[in-house]
Amino acid sequence: MKHIRSTFVAAAVLAIGAVTIGLACQDPGKKGPSPQAQDREGRPAGQAETSYLPVAGTEKLANVVARMKEAKPEVLRRQLALLEERYDLSDRPAKGILMCRGKAIQEGVRVRLPRDVTWASLSKLTAEEVREKDLFPKGFLPLPHPHQAEGGMLFPKFHIEEIQRQEQRDLTRFDLDFDLPDHFLPEFPPPIFLTTV
Numbered sequence: 001m002k003h004i005r006s007t008f009v010a011a012a013v014l015a016i017g018a019v020t021i022g023l024a025c026q027d028p029g030k031k032g033p034s035p036q037a038q039d040r041e042g043r044p045a046g047q048a049e050t051s052y053l054p055v056a057g058t059e060k061l062a063n064v065v066a067r068m069k070e071a072k073p074e075v076l077r078r079q080l081a082l083l084e085e086r087y088d089l090s091d092r093p094a095k096g097i098l099m100c101r102g103k104a105i106q107e108g109v110r111v112r113l114p115r116d117v118t119w120a121s122l123s124k125l126t127a128e129e130v131r132e133k134d135l136f137p138k139g140f141l142p143l144p145h146p147h148q149a150e151g152g153m154l155f156p157k158f159h160i161e162e163i164q165r166q167e168q169r170d171l172t173r174f175d176l177d178f179d180l181p182d183h184f185l186p187e188f189p190p191p192i193f194l195t196t197v
Helices: 001-025 061-086 119-123 125-133 157-167
Strands: 093-098 103-107
Touching: none
Parallel strands: none
Antiparallel strands: 093 103
């Protein structure tokens, strides 16, 4: 126990010493960018782009909301174009196959192939040939979030409406809408089947 305590104390002393040395080595005459010298997204002017969010945002919330509301139509248009490029999103319910409460299940292969390519012709190629000719179906690639930089959860309209009804909480986002068509989604609420093992 004494060994653990002495190790902890030594680590704390080293950490304090490192911070003290770091502060002492700073150039007091060197000033960072002024608060006014920032780009549209609140980064200091001249700072390289990064995937890391700033620890302390400086842009006013009202500006963030206005900027993201303005960008929303373009973000949704881009995501829909991506979905349309990769998948057949048409509503083609399977005949006689329904979910538990009667919603239709979609049928058919929905991944789109590159132009002038069929599944039969694709099956005759080696993996190397598919790679070289860039014929891998994009529908099998990971599907990005509609706004990858922001992320966050998105809910279908029926889910938002039900939570609003039951809990008076509005899960609607000002910057994004759910991007997948309703006919591809399960019934709401999805059933839970309890079985014995």
